[in-house]
Amino acid sequence: MGRLTTLKPRHNDPRRLVDCIIRPLVTEKATRLLEQNQYTFAVRPQATKPEIKAAIELLFDVKVVAVNTLHPAERSKRVGRFAGQKPHYKKAMVTLAEGSQIVLFPDV
Template sequence: MTKVQPRVLADLIKRPIVTEKATVLLENNQYTFDVDRRATKPQIKAAIEDLFNVKVTGVNTYNLPKKAKRVGRFIGHRTQYKRAIVTLAPESKINLFPDV
């Protein structure tokens, strides 16, 4: 397991993804997150286990394609993120939708 400081682990995870596809994956105990592009699978696993106190059994990642962004006459690209699909152990659960 990779040794990383806890403050650095918190910065690797950007946000959870709540889309139709991501909510379907919740039935299989899989959660989707935007993570830093430089994050590795062991680092993502350690960050999720540390932040949410759960047991991670698998991490799948993929890089999103660039998307063009235009501001006036200037053309650039949006900030790119890596997306991680994290599979948890059957007894673990992350509460993305707290009761309000």
């Protein structure tokens, strides 16, 4: 039998947590989900659900109930005769507790 090793927990360094959130996603579906208190963000592909939850709670000072993630399919991009891929990202849909709210666009 192999030797059992214990995995070290990831450090929850606030600087590292803030870097896992790339930007909020604003689409028709994301706008519809705002009515259900769900916010959609683009995050680093390596980010885990606990890291995303901790980053949202740290950045916006809200209580997160659930985090759902998915990897959208990569889309091809063409510039003249050169074909390539758009940068890959991970999408996170964050459900907030009742009464919590994130103000994404304060002046709108």
